[in-house]
Amino acid sequence: MSEVKSFYEVDPKGQFICHKCGIPLVKSDAVFGYLNNAFPVEMPVCPKCGFVYVPEDLALGKVLQVEKVLEDK
Numbered sequence: 001m002s003e004v005k006s007f008y009e010v011d012p013k014g015q016f017i018c019h020k021c022g023i024p025l026v027k028s029d030a031v032f033g034y035l036n037n038a039f040p041v042e043m044p045v046c047p048k049c050g051f052v053y054v055p056e057d058l059a060l061g062k063v064l065q066v067e068k069v070l071e072d073k
């Protein structure tokens, strides 16, 4: 077993596999939408079916972080 070094970093060797297609996901630019804002992010995407893997840490922690930044303005 290998330890997880980063919450958001994707293994460059393609550690994530699309369960639908059975092929490794590739890093791709994506947009994370929250409220009326869109934030550019890099997430593993399936090149075949377009499935975007959203880590639970990103889906939860990142949104809270973004929300806090916006409130501070």
Ligand SMILES: [Zn+2]
Residues within 6 Å of the ligand: 018, 019, 020, 021, 022, 046, 047, 048, 049, 050, 051
């Ligand atoms: Zn797929």
